[in-house]
């Protein structure tokens with residue numbers, strides 16, 4: 158098993174608080190899964206006709222598959238999505254009106270990763286599993302664990318990180334928490350679904366080494382360490398073959414090397430070929446282009462329905478391929494709530510909302526603070542809150558991950574709730590979303606491709622509304638402090654989710670320039686009030702060079718979920734000490750990223766991953782390129798010191814021990830990050846790769862000794878020609894720090 162990390166935290170000093178969620182566990186409980194014997198599966202399969210078997214391996218409605226009433230086998234019920242249980246769709250494609258489906262809306266995937274808190278990964282999955290169970294779902298379509306290759310990918314908000322190890326660890330916690338509720342996880346989209354432009358057909362050209370070192374590890378971890386019961390294939394091709402029925406990805410690696418015994422489910426409409434789907438590992442086919450006539454679905458015409466039957470009856474493909482799929486589907490069903498009663502589950506309970514708040518508190522990242530924060534409500538009489546995003550709601554936006562949130566506290570509400578009568582809060586919108594219908598013209602193709610054709614129109618969406626801006630500036634002038642809340646958006650009023658959005662499915666961003674004239678607004682505010690904190694939402698960074706230098710404080714809030722406004726206010730006013738760390742590098746422009754400067758994005762028909770393994774900080778640090786904020790970076794209101802690094806090899810393990818001390822005046826949390834580097838490799842390797850981390854919470858003056866054990870896989874690389882993992886002898890640096898650019902201590906170990 159790769160990347161087995163054992164952690165031991167020893168308490169020294171006054172007190173060490175490690176996130177522990179025993180109260181929530183008590184409230185939610187764990188149900189576990191029901192494993193079934195292979196003999197039982199055999200006997201069931203023996204009872205089935207070919208038609209019945211085929212029924213089990215394709216969709217029966219928009220979010221169900223299978224069902225054989227003669228044998229008392231129910232349908233398998235799926236639901237999106239990664240950060241909350243999606244609307245009820247009934248059997249069709251449109252959300253039902255008046256359904257009882259209000260749910261907990263957790264901060265999005267990139268927020269979860271920014272917590273760097275492994276316990277929270279588990280809790281996050283547990284809450285989702287509990288709510289999915291209450292809604293009668295057997296499998297939840299998450300987590301989204303594609304690597305953030307380019308900051309322009311419209312779905313980065315759903316994904317976790319540019320780093321495979323961080324993605325894998327947080328994703329593994331999520332999978333375990335979810336499945337302990339008896340609800341199956343479906344990590345997605347396997348693999349290299351790193352862009353939305355032309356997502357149904359793009360052919361990603363990736364070396365074997367990059368696949369194994371960058372695009373596979375998180376999937377391997379959720380399968381081997383997390384025990385995922387299903388995996389979702391992606392839309393795109395990898396090296397010429399569609400990933401959903403890919404011989405190497407599914408048969409050789411996933412089901413072969415990683416011994417995955419669950420079901421590979423297609424993305425909705427990602428099966429493109431019956432023979433390949435039969436032979437190359439697709440176990441369930443969901444939603445297909447045959448269903449573009451949404452009101453008259455012909456499920457019998459699915460690739461894995463009648464066309465598969467013909468192929469088997471003609472002898473072209475052996476029926477044993479279908480039996481193997483049925484076995485995997487039944488195994489999945491026995492493990493989930495589908496065949497066994499796993500209890501009721503709970504929805505919209507306090508414990509779930511509390512978790513939404515905790516993730517937001519730990520996932521928001523403080524990136525700049527020239528002494529402005531935390532704001533003191535005893536001193537401030539008037540605060541101006543400025544920006545459209547201060548009042549905008551995000552839960553029902555962005556694509557298939559939309560959530561019918563029970564409620565959503567906006568930043569303006571969070572600030573008002575927190576300061577009460579102590580501070581006068583005045584609000585101005587400052588800028589407004591701009592849309593041009595021509596951006597979305599045409600029915601065919603992906604929205605992302607359409608917007609690329611309309612680049613000139615998109616640029617128009619960057620101009621400020623002069624009246625709104627002047628109103629905001631006037632307000633800023635009279636306030637003691639300003640909180641500007643802006644950034645990206647999901648969707649917009651009056652249009653369906655797939656259209657007119659920035660962080661959204663089927664759409665990539667064109668660049669990282671702030672939209673709707675926000676740069677002008679921030680600059681003008683800064684010129685009249687030098688007590689301005691900027692809070693940005695979104696699934697990626699924005700260009701900063703024109704506004705950051707004059708801005709005293711900047712908080713990256715991502716899309717922080719239903720309690721996001723509360724958490725933002727608590728951090729701004731110092732009720733909560735920020736502890737989030739960036740899960741991706743923030744460079745100034747998308748052109749600085751290796752996917753653009755070396756490789757291609759979004760390509761044209763094919764996309765060349767020429768940057769190879771040099772994704773994110775692996776590139777920026779190895780090439781010593783300027784970044785605005787490095788991977789792993791995030792500020793606190795207290796300070797920490799790292800000391801006493803000891804690195805010792807014990808046979809096939811390396812123990813990394815170091816002490817971290819809170820040297821400031823308030824409680825806070827720090828993430829100890831362990832990177833590894835071969836000093837004289839025979840093939841090119843990055844100057845550092847994350848292989849371990851631990852988050853510790855410390856009272857002022859307290860210290861903790863953090864022990865992180867790395868196994869030999871943490872030192873290996875994938876040999877580009879021999880096509881296998883290699884542990885090269887030689888001397889390795891073990892670097893310990895609190896960002897990829899702030900290595901505090903380092904030592905050596907020899908293999």
Ligand code: BGC
Nearest residue numbers: 237238298345424425557662
């Ligand atoms: C998305 C998946 C999603 C599925 C079902 C697809 O278009 O890519 O992430 O789970 O639809 O809604």
